[in-house]
Amino acid sequence: MAAKISLRNVTKQFTVRPGKGSKASRRSQDSQPGAAGKTGTQEPATLTALDSLSLDVRDGEFLTLVGPSGSGKTTLLDLLAGLSTPTSGEVLVDGRPVTGPGKDRAVVFQQYALFPWRTASANVSIGLEGRGIDGRKPNRRERAAKASEYLKLVGLAGFEERFPHELSGGMKQRVAIARSLAYQPDVLLMDEPFAALDAQTREQLQDELLRIWRATGKTIVFITHGIDEAVYLGQRVAVLSARPGRLKEIVDVDIPDRDGEDDIRSHPAFVEQRHKVWTLLHDEVRLAQDAGHRKILPDGTAPDEIPGTTLERSAA
Amino acid sequence: MTTTLAQQPAASAAPKQAPAVGHSGPVEEGRRSTTAIPAFVRTAAARAGSALWKSAGIIAFLALWELGPTYLASPSTRVFLPPLHEVVAAWGKLFESGTIQGHLAASLTRSVSGFGGALVAGVSLGLLIAWYGRLNSVLNPLLELFRNTAALALLPVFTLLLGIGEESKISIVAYAAFFPVLLNTIAGVKTVDPLLIRAAKSLGLSSLALFRKVILPSAVPTIFTGIRMAGTASILVLIAAEMVGAKAGLGYLIVNAQSSFLIPDMYAGILTVSLLGLSVNFLLVALERHFSRWRTAVGSGS
Numbered sequence: 001m002a003a004k005i006s007l008r009n010v011t012k013q014f015t016v017r018p019g020k021g022s023k024a025s026r027r028s029q030d031s032q033p034g035a036a037g038k039t040g041t042q043e044p045a046t047l048t049a050l051d052s053l054s055l056d057v058r059d060g061e062f063l064t065l066v067g068p069s070g071s072g073k074t075t076l077l078d079l080l081a082g083l084s085t086p087t088s089g090e091v092l093v094d095g096r097p098v099t100g101p102g103k104d105r106a107v108v109f110q111q112y113a114l115f116p117w118r119t120a121s122a123n124v125s126i127g128l129e130g131r132g133i134d135g136r137k138p139n140r141r142e143r144a145a146k147a148s149e150y151l152k153l154v155g156l157a158g159f160e161e162r163f164p165h166e167l168s169g170g171m172k173q174r175v176a177i178a179r180s181l182a183y184q185p186d187v188l189l190m191d192e193p194f195a196a197l198d199a200q201t202r203e204q205l206q207d208e209l210l211r212i213w214r215a216t217g218k219t220i221v222f223i224t225h226g227i228d229e230a231v232y233l234g235q236r237v238a239v240l241s242a243r244p245g246r247l248k249e250i251v252d253v254d255i256p257d258r259d260g261e262d263d264i265r266s267h268p269a270f271v272e273q274r275h276k277v278w279t280l281l282h283d284e285v286r287l288a289q290d291a292g293h294r295k296i297l298p299d300g301t302a303p304d305e306i307p308g309t310t311l312e313r314s315a316a
Numbered sequence: 317m318t319t320t321l322a323q324q325p326a327a328s329a330a331p332k333q334a335p336a337v338g339h340s341g342p343v344e345e346g347r348r349s350t351t352a353i354p355a356f357v358r359t360a361a362a363r364a365g366s367a368l369w370k371s372a373g374i375i376a377f378l379a380l381w382e383l384g385p386t387y388l389a390s391p392s393t394r395v396f397l398p399p400l401h402e403v404v405a406a407w408g409k410l411f412e413s414g415t416i417q418g419h420l421a422a423s424l425t426r427s428v429s430g431f432g433g434a435l436v437a438g439v440s441l442g443l444l445i446a447w448y449g450r451l452n453s454v455l456n457p458l459l460e461l462f463r464n465t466a467a468l469a470l471l472p473v474f475t476l477l478l479g480i481g482e483e484s485k486i487s488i489v490a491y492a493a494f495f496p497v498l499l500n501t502i503a504g505v506k507t508v509d510p511l512l513i514r515a516a517k518s519l520g521l522s523s524l525a526l527f528r529k530v531i532l533p534s535a536v537p538t539i540f541t542g543i544r545m546a547g548t549a550s551i552l553v554l555i556a557a558e559m560v561g562a563k564a565g566l567g568y569l570i571v572n573a574q575s576s577f578l579i580p581d582m583y584a585g586i587l588t589v590s591l592l593g594l595s596v597n598f599l600l601v602a603l604e605r606h607f608s609r610w611r612t613a614v615g616s617g618s
Contacts, residue, residue, distance in 0.1 A: 081518050101518050113515035117533045117610040126529065127519045163610050179519075 003092075004219045005057040005080060005187065010089035012050040012075050049075040051244035052089065057221060062213055064222045064230035066281055067240030067248075068288035073223045076245070077191050080221060081107045093187065103127070106180030110192040112172040114164040120175045121147040121160035127183035150178040153215075155208060170201035177209070181216065190222045194229065206233055227281060231274045232265065239280045242288035251277055398580050406580030407587060415569075416588060422564035423554060423592070426482065430489025431550045438494045438546070439539060442501025447527070452502070463499065467492035467553050471560060480561045485554065492553040493546035500542025504535030540604040547596045555589055566592070 049072040057063050067073050078084045079091050082101040091098045093105065106127075114123050124147035128138050138146065148160055154174040164172055173193055180188055194202040210233065213220055224230050230237045237251045255269045264270050382400040389397060410416040445452050471488055478484035508531050516530045558567025566589050573581035 083514060083517055101520050103520050105518075107515070107518040109511060109515060111511055113511045115512060115515075115530065115533070117536075126516075126521075129529075130520065130522075130525065165610070183519075 003056040004059040004061070004094065005055075005221070006090075006092045007053055007055045007076075007079075008090040008092070009052040009054055010050055010076075010079060010086045010091060011048065011052050012072065012079060012084070013087045014047045014049060016045050016047045048244035050079075050086075051246050053240075053245060053247050055238060055247055055250075057219060060217050060219055062210075062220045062222065062233060062235045063238060064224055064234030064236070065238045065240065066224060066227060066230045066277065067245060068242050068281065068285040070243045070288055071240040071284070072243065072245030073240060074191055076240075077107070077189050077221070077223055080187075080189050081105055083107075103183055104185050105187045105189060106183070106185040108173070108176050108180050108188065108190040108193045110195050112164070112169075112176045114172055114175055114179075116164050119161050119163055120151060120156065120167065120178075123164070123175055124150055124179045124182050127179060146182055147178070150182045151175070153181065153212060154178045168201075169197050170205060173197065173205060174208075177212070181212070181218075186219060188218045188220045190220065192223055192225060195225060202229075209233065227274055227277050228265065231270060231277055237273075237277050239277060239284070242284045242291065248284065249280055251280070396579060398583065402580045403583040403587065406578075407584035410581060410584055416584070419564055419566050419569045419585070420588060420592070422562075422568075423558065423566045426485050426558075426565065427489055427550050427554045430486040430554070431493045431546065433486070434490040434493035434546060434550070435497055435543065437490075438497030438542070439501050442498045442539075443505060443532075445498075446502045446505035459495070459498070463495040467549070468556050471557055475561065485557045485562065485565075488557050489550045489554050493550040496542040496545035496549060497539070498542075500545070501535065501539050504538030504542075505531055507538065508534045537604070537608045540600070540607060544597065544600045544604065547600050548593065551589070551593050551596060 053072075053076070065073055065076070075084070079086055080093075080098065082098045082105070093102075115126065118126065121144055125143035128143045128146055130137070144160075148157070151157060151160060151174075154177050156171060156174050156178065159167065159171065159175075164175070167175065173196075177193070194205055197205065206229065209220075212218075222230075222233055224233075231251075231253055234253055237253060239248045239251065240246065241248045251273060253273050255264060255267055255273065378400055385394045385397045385399045407416065445455055467488055470491065471484075474484040474488045474491075478487055512530055512534060513526065516526050521529060554565070555567040555570075558565035559571045562568040566585055570582050570585035570589070573579070573585060
């Protein structure tokens with residue numbers, strides 16, 4: 001099968017600015033209180049988030065991506081989305097280098113990122129407000145119809161006029177998924193989309209996502225913390241190493257009778273694959289923990305990062 | 317706003333029904349509760365009860381104003397602090413002769429034109445400054461300097477440069493209203509959730525669309541806070557400016573009444589100023605509600 005997305009020797013480096021208790025770190029969902037103090041007096045340092053990573057994603061594939069905290073998962077997704085550019089190497093989608101965000105790719109964020117002043121319907125249709133692929137602008141009624149169609153696809157028919165604050169977390173994420181699907185991208189990039197949901201809602205949405213994937217045939221790159229989730233959803237699981245992120249291994253998930261009614265999670269094949277991924281990840285997680293790696297924020301700062309340890313490893 | 321919306325129909329329904337049913341309150345109450353919306357009447361009654369409770373402070377104050385001068389104050393103080401009914405009577409006379417309307421119109425013209433100018437200038441310049449970070453770093457110290465210079469301190473400057481006519485008063489109102497609007501606009505644009513910007517970019521929105529569809533709407537509540545502050549500031553400064561040099565306006569009315577020893581008239585002027593301030597604030601709050609109704613119901617009780 002042809003490669004839909006290919007990453008060739010992609011390296012991404014950030015210049016880490018000294019930790020600051022200002023806007024960026026305070027507003028971030030990821031910064032922990034009290035953690036910023038550690039980085040009061042450091043000089044700008046280079047931090048390698050991804051180190052010559054090569055990866056092919058096949059057309060129509062569901063690829064899940066796991067890795068320890070700070071292994072550059074979100075960085076990788078940003079590169080694929082075109083929200084940032086690699087320091088070196090190439091990111092290709094359909095054989096063409098990615099130069100910026102495009103209508104062929106959509107991103108689903110962990111924190112939903114819905115526009116709170118728009119109703120569910122208006123949120124879904126925001127991607128349709130510009131010129132479509134055929135060069136014409138859909139009018140208001142066409143957009144609303146499209147929005148209803150996709151809200152129905154994610155199981156939210158009848159919630160068109162609700163504002164995001166009137167929806168539960170799971171419903172918000174459904175709206176976000178509908179929004180990404182509405183402008184019909186080929187590729188869906190998902191950054192821990194179900195991490196903030198409760199276990200029951202998460203399982204439900206996982207199944208819905210699989211259903212949508214089968215119905216639409218999109219290529220999905222799905223980042224997750226959860227090994228279970230990665231094995232459950234993915235046709236292949238890509239395991240990243242601790243920072244600097246490299247591709248450690250790709251595990252082919254081969255579970256017979258996936259569409260059956262049985263609980264796949266207790267199937268021997270599932271358990272076996274899960275254990276395989278767990279083993280691969282386990283060492284890396286420990287490495288990352290010892291090095292004190294934390295998440296890099298989208299603007300390239302790592303407010304709670306301890307610099308010495310990262311430099312050691314990225315120099316190696 | 318919800319209270320007013322609910323009460324307005326009730327208030328407009330009552331006079332219509334009053335002639336038909338006569339003045340038998342309970343009958344009217346029973347009749348209305350049997351119509352299509354009995355729950356509505358119940359909530360209206362509950363609202364009226366809570367409104368009564370909320371206005372208890374004001375009623376107590378007015379009672380003190382009415383009774384205090386008569387029974388508590390010495391006769392000499394009573395001259396300078398007339399009881400409420402005298403003030404209301406004076407207000408009525410001023411209203412009948414059209415004096416108060418004239419002064420109110422003069423004040424309103426000035427504050428509306430000054431405030432409007434400040435609004436347009438403040439919002440557009442604020443958006444510009446927030447969008448171009450470079451501009452912000454140049455202008456920010458200057459803006460801080462101007463902002464912290466009390467507007468009234470500049471009143472002599474405005475009077476010298478623009479004369480004692482309308483221009484100087486409108487300009488100083490505009491000056492006082494400009495900074496809250498400007499600074500809140502800048503703050504509103506700068507505090508847009510970065511995640512929303514990322515999401516908008518990933519949706520392929522152009523810079524202009526990003527600004528129009530994400531940054532502006534998300535800044536609206538903060539901008540409105542500035543507008544409300546500006547509303548208060550503009551009335552404050554206007555009254556002071558009118559007290560110093562004017563031939564019409566509420567500030568002039570107050571000072572003129574004082575110097576002519578028409579003490580009840582002076583209080584009538586003061587009362588009008590507070591009512592004007594209240595209604596301006598009420599209007600702005602209603603507007604703010606309208607434009608921010610997507611927000612979670614934080615503080616909707618106030």
